[in-house]
Amino acid sequence: MSTDTHSHPLLDVRDLCISFTSRGQSIPIVENMSFSMAGREILGLVGESGSGKSVTAMALMGLIDAPGVTITGSVRFKGQEILGLPAREFRALRGREIAMIFQDPMTAFTPVYTIGWQIDEQLRVHNKFSRKQARTRTIELLAEMGVPDPANTANRYPHQLSGGLRQRAMIAMALSCNPSVLIADEPTTALDVTVQAQILDLMRKLRTTHGSSILLITHDMGVVAETCDRTLVLYSGRVAEEGTTQDLFAHPQHPYTAALLASIPP
Amino acid sequence: MILPLLRRMGQTVFVLFGISALVFAVFFATPGADPTARIAGRNAAPQTMEKVRKEYGFDRPLPVQYAIMMKKLFITRDLASYANRGELVVPEIMRAAPVTLSLVTGAAIIWVVLSIGMGVLAAACKGSWIDRLLMMVGLIGISIPVFWLGQVVNLITQNRYHDTWLFSWVPGLGYVPFTQSPLAWFRALVIPWCVLAVMFVGIYSRILRADLVATMGEDFMRTARAKGLSPSRVLLRHGLRTALITFVSLFGMDFAQLVGGGALLTEVVFGLPGVGRLTYQALNSLDLPLIMATVMYSAVFVVLANAVVDAAYLFLDPRVRDVH
Numbered sequence: 001m002s003t004d005t006h007s008h009p010l011l012d013v014r015d016l017c018i019s020f021t022s023r024g025q026s027i028p029i030v031e032n033m034s035f036s037m038a039g040r041e042i043l044g045l046v047g048e049s050g051s052g053k054s055v056t057a058m059a060l061m062g063l064i065d066a067p068g069v070t071i072t073g074s075v076r077f078k079g080q081e082i083l084g085l086p087a088r089e090f091r092a093l094r095g096r097e098i099a100m101i102f103q104d105p106m107t108a109f110t111p112v113y114t115i116g117w118q119i120d121e122q123l124r125v126h127n128k129f130s131r132k133q134a135r136t137r138t139i140e141l142l143a144e145m146g147v148p149d150p151a152n153t154a155n156r157y158p159h160q161l162s163g164g165l166r167q168r169a170m171i172a173m174a175l176s177c178n179p180s181v182l183i184a185d186e187p188t189t190a191l192d193v194t195v196q197a198q199i200l201d202l203m204r205k206l207r208t209t210h211g212s213s214i215l216l217i218t219h220d221m222g223v224v225a226e227t228c229d230r231t232l233v234l235y236s237g238r239v240a241e242e243g244t245t246q247d248l249f250a251h252p253q254h255p256y257t258a259a260l261l262a263s264i265p266p
Numbered sequence: 267m268i269l270p271l272l273r274r275m276g277q278t279v280f281v282l283f284g285i286s287a288l289v290f291a292v293f294f295a296t297p298g299a300d301p302t303a304r305i306a307g308r309n310a311a312p313q314t315m316e317k318v319r320k321e322y323g324f325d326r327p328l329p330v331q332y333a334i335m336m337k338k339l340f341i342t343r344d345l346a347s348y349a350n351r352g353e354l355v356v357p358e359i360m361r362a363a364p365v366t367l368s369l370v371t372g373a374a375i376i377w378v379v380l381s382i383g384m385g386v387l388a389a390a391c392k393g394s395w396i397d398r399l400l401m402m403v404g405l406i407g408i409s410i411p412v413f414w415l416g417q418v419v420n421l422i423t424q425n426r427y428h429d430t431w432l433f434s435w436v437p438g439l440g441y442v443p444f445t446q447s448p449l450a451w452f453r454a455l456v457i458p459w460c461v462l463a464v465m466f467v468g469i470y471s472r473i474l475r476a477d478l479v480a481t482m483g484e485d486f487m488r489t490a491r492a493k494g495l496s497p498s499r500v501l502l503r504h505g506l507r508t509a510l511i512t513f514v515s516l517f518g519m520d521f522a523q524l525v526g527g528g529a530l531l532t533e534v535v536f537g538l539p540g541v542g543r544l545t546y547q548a549l550n551s552l553d554l555p556l557i558m559a560t561v562m563y564s565a566v567f568v569v570l571a572n573a574v575v576d577a578a579y580l581f582l583d584p585r586v587r588d589v590h
Contacts, residue, residue, distance in 0.1 A: 061492055087497075095494030102492075107485035110504045111585060112511075121503075122493040157584040173493070 008079035009036035010213055011060075011181055016075065018052070018059055021068035029055050030237045033073075037181065040207045042214045044228030044245065046221065046260065052237040053217045057183045059083075060215075061100055062090040078180070096126040099179035103186040105166035109158035115142075115166075116154025119173045126177045141172040144209065145202060164195035171202065175210055182206070183215045188223060200227050221264045225249060233257045270580055270587060278573040285565045290332050293558050294324075304554045307348045314348065339562060347553050355559045359541065363563075365441050366540035369532065370524040372455055373462035378517065380467045382506075385474030390501055392479055401475065407468030416461045416535035423457060439537035458536045462529060466520065470513065477509035484508075511583050515575050522571025526564025 018030040030052040037043050045053050058064050059071055062085070075083045082093065102108040109118060119141065120134040129137070135154065142150035145168040158166060167187065174182055184203065188196040204227060206212050216228055224231050224245060231248050233241040233256065241254040252258040294301040303310065306318045319325055323334045338345040343356040388400040423433040435453060442450040481487060482505060490500040530542030541560060548556035579586050 063488065063491055091494050091496065093494070094492060100489075100492045102485060102489060104485060108489045110486040110490065110508065112508055112583060121495070125493065125495055125499075159585050160588065 008076065010039050010041075010078060011037040011215075012074075012076040013060075014074040014076075016056070016059065016073035017071070018055055018064070019070050020066075021070070026070070028237055030059075033234075033237075033239055035232050035239065035242065037213050037215065039180070039213055040211055041230065042204070042207065042216055042228045044224040044231040045215060045217045045234060046219060046224055046231060047234030048219060050236075051234045053219075053234055054185055056234075057100065057185050057215070057217055060183060061094060061098060063094075092126075095122055095179070096177040097179050098181045098183065099174040099177070101167075101170050101174045101182065101184040101187045104190045105163060105170045106158065106190070108170060109166065111158055114155050114157055115161065115169045119154070119169070119176055122173055123176050137176070138172070141176055142169065145169070145172045145175075146198075147172070162195075163191050164198060167191060167195075167199055168202065171199075171206075175206065175212065178210060179212060181215065182212045183217070185217045186219070187216070189218070189220070196223075203227065221260055225264075233260065271577055274573055274576050274580075278569060281569050281572075282566060285569060286336060286562060287332065289558065289561050289565065290335055293554065294331060294335070295328055300324075301554075304552075305348060308552070310348065318348065335558075339559060345555050345559060347555050355555050358544065358556070359559055359563050362539055362541045362544045364443070365538050366525055366527070366529060366533065366542060368441075368444065368451065368455055369458055369462065369538060369540060370521065370529055372459040373466070373524075373529075374517070374521055376459055377463040377466035377470060380463070381470030381474060382513075384467065384471035385478060386501065386506060388471065388475040389478035389482070389505075390497075392482075397475075401472060404468040404471045407464045408472075409468075410464060412461060412465060413531045413535055415464060416458075416532060419457055419461055420535065441538045441540075458532055458538060461536075462524075462532045470516070473516065474509060474513055477512055478505055481505045481509050511579070514578050514582060518571045518575030518578065519568075522568045523564075525571075526567040527560060528564075 013036065014034050016030060016033040017028065019026045019028045021027070033052075033056065035043070045056065047053050055064070060075060062082070064071065071083060073083065074081060077093070077097065082090065085093070109115065113121075116135060116138050119138040120129075120131065123129050123134040123137055124131075127134075138154055139150045142153055147153050147165060147168050153161070153165065153169070158169075161169065167190075171187075187203070188199050191199060200223060203214060203216070206214065216223070218224060228245045230243065231245045232239055233248070233254065235254075235256045241248065241252065241257045243253075248257060249261065252261055301322070302315055302319045302324050305322065306314045310318075322338075323331050335345075339356065343354070345355045347353045347355055347358075384400050384404065388397045391397045420439070423436040424439065427433050428436065436457065437450065437453050440454065442454045444451040478501075482501075486508075487500060487504060490504045491497075495503075525541075527542040527545045529540065530546055532538070533540040533543040534546060541563065545557070545560040545564075547553075548560060
């Protein structure tokens with residue numbers, strides 16, 4: 001996508017530390033996390049619940065604004081430091097350059113607006129689109145994500161769609177402004193197995209059709225094996241191991257990784 | 267959308283019938299009491315008793331009595347009060363209704379605007395001193411009895427400080443019809459509006475704040491922020507729009523209850539000849555036809571408002587639309 005990916009990695013995280021203050025005590029959630037992502041790469045972030053995966057995603061999106069949270073380190077996006085960016089500038093990036101897909105597509109859409117309205121909204125916040133232009137683009141996007149009868153589906157409310165369709169709509173919304181980085185936080189956990197496979201398939205295609213890099217957060221090693229180029233294993237807030245998915249599965253270095261691999265049902 | 271609305275209207279008609287039958291039964295079919303004597307009033311002459319018995323058909327079966335009563339209420343509208351020397355009851359209510367409607371509508375506008383403003387501001391500044399101050403003000407509003415507040419306001423604006431520059435515009439107690447002079451109507455009502463609205467501002471702002479704060483923790487609010495929307499857009503278009511569903515249903519019920527006579531205390535304190543005050547007078551003089559008519563009137567309002575609230579629900583919440 002961008003031409004300067006050779007000089008800078010697309011996303012470069014250095015020594016990211018996140019800690020919450022509770023009763024005067026500082027509790028570290030993520031410690032010294034470093035990784036980088038290249039263009040069109042799918043990077044897996046795995047670990048058990050509570051290992052700091054989702055908090056990392058929220059920090060990258062600049063969505064942590066609770067009092068008592070300290071974030072230090074550096075997050076560079078296309079060479080620009082985004083940690084501590086003023087709220088207004090971060091907002092312009094959010095949804096346009098870095099977008100996010102959430103775990104449960106049922107609760108992640110506002111229940112009182114149609115799917116189309118919600119995708120239009122994101123398009124119109126970041127682009128000078130008329131209502132009509134936005135809707136045309138929305139229908140295109142839904143069609144690209146394999147939503148049948150997209151013009152009609154755009155006029156439906158979230159509760160009227162199946163889980164799989166909702167997640168496709170969610171991905172369409174995240175991709176609406178052609179972001180360079182897509183953060184997917186457990187995108188298939190709330191879906192049943194066959195739909196899961198379809199959604200993962202769709203996400204693999206995105207890198208060729210949209211040129212997006214994807215940070216895939218999951219606790220499912222099966223999903224990682226199928227989808228990711230490289231994988232980062234997180235264990236209680238620290239990076240336990242990092243490598244290409246193939247290497248990691250063939251020769252796990254860290255005992256935790258080995259244990260995770262052993263947890264895949266045969 | 268059309269079908270659920272029609273179904274709801276059918277239900278309303280059914281409920282209205284049920285309520286009218288129930289009200290009728292309570293007043294006229296209570297075992298062991300002669301409705302004739304109660305309609306005719308205290309110490310009525312035997313001739314009057316006979317006349318009432320004939321007129322209301324109390325010598326005929328109950329369904330016929332019910333039909334006569336409904337005809338007198340809704341069709342011929344000649345239900346007369348004996349306690350009050352033949353005053354026709356329905357026109358009396360029709361004269362009182364606009365007063366109550368003016369009072370309640372104005373107060374409702376004030377309380378909706380103020381409570382949305384206060385609730386949103388408090389939720390946006392959750393945990394700060396602004397939040398705590400606003401909620402404290404709300405609590406004070408809820409705690410002040412409306413009759414006391416009304417009397418104190420009257421004391422200040424009518425009596426002690428009436429001749430100062432601040433309150434010299436305040437007219438004497440009473441009501442001026444809008445059709446007679448809009449300005450005088452406004453001046454006569456603006457203080458009652460504020461007094462009546464105080465408690466509701468307190469209740470509604472606190473409820474809205476609580477709802478908004480709960481909504482802020484929802485996943486879709488995080489999605490809205492992740493889309494890059496401004497904080498005010500996230501709060502108003504996504505948060506407030508969702509939280510308003512509860513607000514609207516509560517509002518419908520309170521509004522109906524007030525129009526149906528619940529603004530009694532405010533009406534009495536400010537000398538406004540509304541439905542509440544009429545009911546109060548009817549109860550004082552045990553004027554049975556008038557009591558019956560005001561009860562029916564307020565029941566009709568509550569049921570109609572309920573139907574309107576449900577229609578608003580269908581409009582506001584797409585999930586409700588698909589339930590049927």
